Amino acid sequence: MAGFNRRSFLAAAPFIFTATALARAAAPAAKTQTPGTYRFRLGDYQLTALYDGIWRLPIEDNFIRNAGKADVNAALAAGFLPPDVLPVSFTALLVNTGRKLVLIDTGTAGQITDSAGTLTANLATAGIKPAQIDTILISHFHPDHINGLKTKDGGKVFANAEIMVPQVEWDFWMDESRIETAEGVVKKYFLNARRIFRDLAREVHRFQPGREIAPGISAIAAPGHTPGHVAFTVSSGNQTMLVIGDAARNPELFVRHPAWQPSFDMDGPLAVATRQSLLQKAAADKLLVHGYHFPFPATGHIAARAEGYELVPVLWQPL
Ligand SMILES: [Zn+2]
Numbered sequence: 001m002a003g004f005n006r007r008s009f010l011a012a013a014p015f016i017f018t019a020t021a022l023a024r025a026a027a028p029a030a031k032t033q034t035p036g037t038y039r040f041r042l043g044d045y046q047l048t049a050l051y052d053g054i055w056r057l058p059i060e061d062n063f064i065r066n067a068g069k070a071d072v073n074a075a076l077a078a079g080f081l082p083p084d085v086l087p088v089s090f091t092a093l094l095v096n097t098g099r100k101l102v103l104i105d106t107g108t109a110g111q112i113t114d115s116a117g118t119l120t121a122n123l124a125t126a127g128i129k130p131a132q133i134d135t136i137l138i139s140h141f142h143p144d145h146i147n148g149l150k151t152k153d154g155g156k157v158f159a160n161a162e163i164m165v166p167q168v169e170w171d172f173w174m175d176e177s178r179i180e181t182a183e184g185v186v187k188k189y190f191l192n193a194r195r196i197f198r199d200l201a202r203e204v205h206r207f208q209p210g211r212e213i214a215p216g217i218s219a220i221a222a223p224g225h226t227p228g229h230v231a232f233t234v235s236s237g238n239q240t241m242l243v244i245g246d247a248a249r250n251p252e253l254f255v256r257h258p259a260w261q262p263s264f265d266m267d268g269p270l271a272v273a274t275r276q277s278l279l280q281k282a283a284a285d286k287l288l289v290h291g292y293h294f295p296f297p298a299t300g301h302i303a304a305r306a307e308g309y310e311l312v313p314v315l316w317q318p319l
Contacts (some may be wrong), residue, residue, distance in 0.1 A: 079252025
């Protein structure tokens with residue numbers, strides 16, 4: 001055939017092959033993140049960290065009450081964080097006891113920022129439907145921990161779950177007289193707590209810390225961030241995990257500098273005492289720790305340093 005012979009085909013083939021391979025390799029960049037779930041074992045329990053997203057919080061000059069801007073900027077730089085915007089990550093924890101599915105805190109349900117609200121999608125990735133959750137434990141009533149209970153329209157997300165909240169949080173945030181006098185962002189928190197819980201009052205179970213509230217899970221009083229904030233221990237076999245909620249938020253700041261008092265801790269000195277005590281216990285007992293605002297999977301160990309502590313993240317590994 002004119003214009004085509006074996007020699008010219010072979011000469012052209014490498015070019016054709018290379019061009020095809022390049023066309024295949026040049027996949028368009030993805031527009032979304034991959035799923036955020038991380039499973040690990042604790043005794044006989046299976047735990048799953050569920051990523052909800054991130055909130056980019058503008059840093060105000062006085063955001064740490066008892067540290068100067070230069071010191072705060074140095075800590076941010078040491079953590080490779082920008083000086084003006086603090087990334088606040090959200091990760092809830094699912095505990096499968098073998099008989100019960102217990103969810104600790106619920107994410108934002110996309111009601112705080114567009115860059116968060118992936119908890120239910122990640123729950124689906126983990127193979128769990130919201131209706132399968134038996135028990136929900138709430139650490140405190142800030143929106144990023146309770147908003148996942150309801151859709152924007154007020155529908156229940158977890159149809160069959162028993163909801164358990166700290167009694168002190170309920171008494172504080174549902175107090176009508178306090179709502180009247182609250183101001184600024186705290187007023188918003190009061191109104192939001194009422195939006196989430198008002199029609200659930202009958203079914204919400206209120207607990208006192210200091211005892212087991214679900215199989216292998218105990219609540220510990222951890223006040224300061226809010227008046228009734230609690231931490232949890234999850235124990236199975238001979239292993240225990242400490243779930244510290246918001247007792248220490250960004251580790252680069254508050255694990256490294258536990259005495260710092262951020263503006264989002266309602267009682268600064270009390271929050272510092274709680275933070276010191278939980279970090280000290282975690283380090284001394286070599287406990288696995290989950291921190292709701294730690295970088296995903298929000299799980300690691302706490303190592304004591306000459307000053308403060310350091311988060312040592314878990315190693316991602318097969319089950
Ligand atoms: Zn929080």
